[in-house]
Amino acid sequence: MTFNYSDRMNGLDGSATREIFKLLSRPEIISFAGGLPANEYLPVKEVNEILDEILSGGFAAKSLQYGSTEGFPALREILTDYVKHVGINDAKVENTLVISGGQQGIDLTLKAFINKGDAVLVENPTYLAFLQIAKTYEAKVYGVKAESYGLNIEDLEAKIKAHKPKVLYCVPTFSNPTGKTYSAENRRKIAEITAKYGVMVLEDDPYGKLRFSGEPVPSLKSFDKAGNVIYITSFSKILSPGMRTGVAVGNKEVIRKLTICKQGTDLHTANLSQLIAQKYLEKGYLFPNIEKSLPLYRTRRDCMLAALDKYMPKEFTHTVPDGGLFIWGEFDADVVTKDILPEAIERDVAYIQGNEFYAVPQEGNRFIRLNFSNESPERIDKGVKALAELYKEKISQAKSKK
Numbered sequence: 001m002t003f004n005y006s007d008r009m010n011g012l013d014g015s016a017t018r019e020i021f022k023l024l025s026r027p028e029i030i031s032f033a034g035g036l037p038a039n040e041y042l043p044v045k046e047v048n049e050i051l052d053e054i055l056s057g058g059f060a061a062k063s064l065q066y067g068s069t070e071g072f073p074a075l076r077e078i079l080t081d082y083v084k085h086v087g088i089n090d091a092k093v094e095n096t097l098v099i100s101g102g103q104q105g106i107d108l109t110l111k112a113f114i115n116k117g118d119a120v121l122v123e124n125p126t127y128l129a130f131l132q133i134a135k136t137y138e139a140k141v142y143g144v145k146a147e148s149y150g151l152n153i154e155d156l157e158a159k160i161k162a163h164k165p166k167v168l169y170c171v172p173t174f175s176n177p178t179g180k181t182y183s184a185e186n187r188r189k190i191a192e193i194t195a196k197y198g199v200m201v202l203e204d205d206p207y208g209k210l211r212f213s214g215e216p217v218p219s220l221k222s223f224d225k226a227g228n229v230i231y232i233t234s235f236s237k238i239l240s241p242g243m244r245t246g247v248a249v250g251n252k253e254v255i256r257k258l259t260i261c262k263q264g265t266d267l268h269t270a271n272l273s274q275l276i277a278q279k280y281l282e283k284g285y286l287f288p289n290i291e292k293s294l295p296l297y298r299t300r301r302d303c304m305l306a307a308l309d310k311y312m313p314k315e316f317t318h319t320v321p322d323g324g325l326f327i328w329g330e331f332d333a334d335v336v337t338k339d340i341l342p343e344a345i346e347r348d349v350a351y352i353q354g355n356e357f358y359a360v361p362q363e364g365n366r367f368i369r370l371n372f373s374n375e376s377p378e379r380i381d382k383g384v385k386a387l388a389e390l391y392k393e394k395i396s397q398a399k400s401k402k
Contacts, residue, residue, distance in 0.1 A: 008136055026348075030383030033350040035176065035325050036374040037237050038300075041293040043285065047240070050279045054272070063272045069263050071098025071247075072271075075278040079247045082281065086208060087222030088231060088249060095252045097259055100269045101244040102206050105232030106130055108248070108258040108265070109167065109202050110137045119163040123151060125328075125357035125364060127176045127204065130169050141359040144168075146178070150186030153193065160197045167200045172220050174207040174324025177357045177369040181322060187220040195226035200254075205233040206246075209290050211323035212298040227251035230258075235277055237325065238290055243273040301327070303377040304370065304384060311388035313395055318370075325373045330354075331391065334398040336365045344390055349383045 054063050070076065075098060080091040099105045106129065114120065116138040122130060124143030134141050142163050145152040150172065159165070170190070172182040182190075194201050203220045221231035227250070234246030248258060262268070280286060304327060308318055318329040331337070338353040354367025372380060 008138055012132070012135055028348045029345070029350055030348055030375060030379045030386075031350045032304075032370040032372070032375070032380075032383060032387075033352050034374070035237070035371055037241065037325075038293060038296055038373055040296065041289060042240060043280070043289055046280065046283075046285050046289075047276055050276050050283075053279065054275050059275055063275050065271065067268045067271045067274070069259050069268045071096075071269060072274050072278060075274050075281075076247075078278060078281050079249075083219075083231065083233070083247070083249055086205065086216075086231075086233075087218035089222075091249050092252075095250060095255050097248045097255050097262065098269045098274060099232065099234070099246045099248050099262070100266055101236055101241075102204055102232050102234035102246045103129055103133075104244075104262070104265070105230070105234075105246060105248045105258075106133050106169070106202065106204070108261045109200070109230055110134060110139065111261045111265075112254070112257045113166050113200055114139045119165040121156070121159055121163070121165045121168040121199075122359060123170050123175065124359065125177055125354065125367070126169065126359075127171055128352070128356040130204075131357075131359065143359045143363075146180070148180060150180075150182030151190060153186070153189050156190065157193055157197075160193070160199060165199055167202055168194055169202045169204065170220070171204045171207075173205055173217065174210065174321055174326075176207070176324070177326055177352070177354075178328040179319045179321025179324050179326045180328075181214070181217060182220070184217050187217070188223045191220060191223035191225070191229060195224075195228050199228065201229040203229055203231045205231065206237050207324035208233070209238050210294065210297060210325065212294060212301065214322035221249065227254070230254060239277065239280060239286065243270075243276060245269055245273045245277045297323075297325075297373055300372045300375070300377060300380060303380045304372040307381045307384035308370075308388075311385045313388065313392045315395055316391070325371055327370045327372065329368045329370060331366045331368075331395070333366070333395045335391065335394050337368045338365070340390065340394055344387060347386045347390060349386050349390075351387070 076093045076096045079096055083091050114137045119140045120134055121142055121144050123146045142159055144159055145155040219231055221229045230250040232248045315331050315333040318327050338355050341353050352369040354364030355361035358364040
């Protein structure tokens with residue numbers, strides 16, 4: 001039988017990370033692919049305690065019943081205080097929406113603002129799932145040049161004038177995939193220029209609490225004077241990715257539109273997940289657990305940096321992030337990382353190829369994203385060494401053909 005799919009499915013492939021996750025059932029695979037938090041710091045003990053309190057107390061029926069689309073008022077109240085840590089001091093319950101993970105915040109924003117053919121801007125490179133979601137809404141995606149300190153403001157303004165985008169998407173703190181962080185001044189200029197041209201900004205902040213060095217930077221939303229910035233963050237990297245719980249903060253009217261979109265998507269975020277997050281925050285477990293996890297993440301980052309410098313060919317350069325989960329690498333050589341990935345997997349190492357992160361995929365041919373958070377130092381060293389040997393072979397072959 002021939003299936004008559006919608007036009008929006010044309011050219012849509014599965015997420016690269018979702019496909020690679022299928023390989024992780026093989027214990028010999030050393031995965032630098034996904035953005036998984038360390039298993040050691042998933043708070044199993046605390047969540048067990050909270051679940052027992054919920055299910056044996058007066059919250060059992062509430063956790064299993066329908067809830068409001070906006071989320072539990074008590075959780076939203078706590079979240080208005082939580083976002084003050086990134087300089088959002090004017091958040092109120094009515095302009096917050098509990099979302100089913102940060103990725104739903106992306107989906108709801110594009111659902112609310114994008115018609116077929118509308119332009120959106122992204123940092124070049126950007127989070128691969130945003131590109132996939134934008135494609136489902138049949139948006140035209142254009143990349144903005146990025147510097148070490150953030151977006152190139154001249155290129156941002158030029159792209160706004162040329163394409164008249166409705167939305168700019170960015171990950172200003174420990175960007176996925178590069179690990180870079182925008183400066184405070186760059187964030188202020190982005191807020192000003194997008195307000196000037198009436199462009200909505202979607203600020204995605206899943207990694208900001210995972211800082212190993214350097215000084216915290218206020219959110220882009222904290223510079224928002226026009227109400228055109230939506231800030232989303234989730235608990236996927238700092239509590240549990242499986243809970244699928246996060247928050248969107250924005251203009252009251254915008255949040256209302258996102259709420260209407262959410263009603264037609266999943267009705268509401270799972271009540272049990274919301275209650276776990278609420279009590280986890282109320283009991284003060286979050287920040288101590290983050291502090292305990294940072295030395296482990298720092299050690300794994302440093303181990304990967306050392307291994308890259310020790311083993312990788314001289315044609316390879318990489319970022320040195322102050323936090324987050326990723327290192328971004330580039331080969332100054334005639335290689336296509338997508339084509340080499342199957343051979344890397346044969347050698348029991350996985351990564352994400354760079355072309356997945358670009359609006360024009362070919363621009364990412366020489367790049368790779370490496371995750372360091374969920375492998376031991378010993379396996380990081382072993383995996384980088386194997387990867388380096390493979391790429392030295394490929395670069396040598398490419399040179400011999402010239």
